[in-house]
Amino acid sequence: MRLAIDVKMHYRFPVPNTVFLALEAAETDGQILRAQSLLTGNATQYRIAGDAGVGERFWATVPGNDLVVDYAATVDITRTATPLEMLPATPVHLIPAEAAPYLRPSRYCQSDKFVAFIDKRFGHLQGGAKVAAIRDWIEENLTYVPGASDSDTNVLETFASRQGVCRDYAHLLCAMVRAAQIPARAVAAYGPDVWPQDFHAVAEVWLNGAWHLVDATGMGGPETLAVIAVGRDAYDIAFMESQAPAQLLLLQVQVWRV
Structure with a gap:
């Protein structure tokens, strides 16, 4: 099964901030990442491996007050349901x-x-x-x-x-x-x-x-x-951890079969 994923996020902070994000589909057993793109505006990304080696997470340093994220991916799910x-x-x-x-x-x-x-x-x-x-x-x-x-x-x-x-x-x-x-x-x-x-x-x-x-x-x-x-x-x-208080302005997740 092929899935299309589209995520849009907009958070506002009172001060420049650093957040920890986990929102990209992993390249792991049972699924194949065919394509993906991730935009984080003017934030700088610092990547690390996910827990148990599943996927990646990243720190994003936000120099201003707004974090705008636009993520899109196409993933093939190859695992089957075993009773x-x-x-x-x-x-x-x-x-x-x-x-x-x-x-x-x-x-x-x-x-x-x-x-x-x-x-x-x-x-x-x-x-x-x-x-x-x-x-x-x-x-x-x-x-x-x-x-x-x-x-x-x-x-x-x-x-x-x-x-x-x-x-x-x-x-x-x-x-x-x-x-x-x-x-x-x-x-x-x-x-x-x-x-x-x-x-x-x-x-x-x-x-x-x-x-x-x-x-x-x-x-x-x-x-x-x-x-x-x-x-x-x-x-x-958690998809996001913030060191400063975060005001949610937009969070939209869409997932559909292709």
Whole structure:
């Protein structure tokens, strides 16, 4: 599947500023970057590798008060949707260094608080079947409510309120899967079926020796998502971090099938 991506951003700052951006589709397993262009006005870019070597991020130094970003890309998605139920989990003592850090609790994903719940509710299942059941439980029990959470909302609050947006769904999935002793990490992505159109957050789980995308909102699948970045939780995959207060003037994300 070929996706076209178009992002336009305009932020204003009270002083010259430096921001950290993660918004380019990654050249990574399961997707091929056919073309892309990125304009950041008069800001200067300083690039670094993304977490786990997935994609790139960059510092942008803004000499004035405005950051205007125009990003466009064409991406071929080559991965297919593999039924999770078919995939075994890796025994904990055999989990490799690549995946081991994503077993631990993180700032927004307090997975240690869910061990008893996971044992009681899903203890009869193993491997990918357990992950699939957790995904289905979240999709069935949470309500997608724009504005129901903010950047400080953690997974315990989401579990209690039973509502949130994509980042909250991804956090809850990561926390519950980690509680089952299966590595899970947060993923920033683009998807044509995300509504309303925006940067999207999903999860990746480590099963059968590889990472597999899982979207508990039901708005995307491995064959329709273009990965941007990965990390422990939303703190690591934010599309922008600003050192100065930021006033949003324009944010437009459009993703469509070609």
